[in-house]
Amino acid sequence: CIQPPCPLIPTCKPTTCSSHSPCIPGEVCLDGYCVTEPTCKGFPCPEGQECYLEDLICIQPPCPPIPSCKPITCSSHSPCIPGEVCLDGYCVTEPTCDKVHCPEGQECYLEDLICIQPPCPPIPTCKPTTCSSHSPCIPGEVCLDGYCVTEPTCERVH
Secondary structure: OOOOOOOOOOOOOOOEOOOOOOOOOOEEEEOOEEEEOOOOOOOOOOOOEEEEEEOOOOOOOOOOOEEEEEEOEOOOOOOOOOOEEEEOOEEEEOOOOOOOOOOOOEEEEEEOOOOOOOOOOOEEEEEEOOOOOOOOOOOOEEEEOOEEEEOOOOOOOO
């Protein structure tokens, strides 16, 4: 249209998608269908809660996540939503090694971090299951009888 008013012209947009057939801007490919990109923008939550995108279990795809509210902080009286744990007074995704694939000869473990600002959940890390002079352990561990173990610390006894 060169001169307004311009009539609306119907256009086609893809309803299905794949890596070879993407969706239009503002949409995402979910379960092979183009859907409006889920967002928390403009979704109000009560004080002390924040918005998150909750995955749904549905019968007929597409099944985009929906905005929901969850507590920001937690305690024994104010628990977190399922799949989260209370760590340092904050609800965080429960750390797990379930989706971590380590190279052969290594295993996943949850490594505690030294951090400045909580929450500080442990992170999944791969480490050697056995060790030798040719295959050392990760920092903070020593090789004892062929296995990586946490380095012992000694404190002065008064």
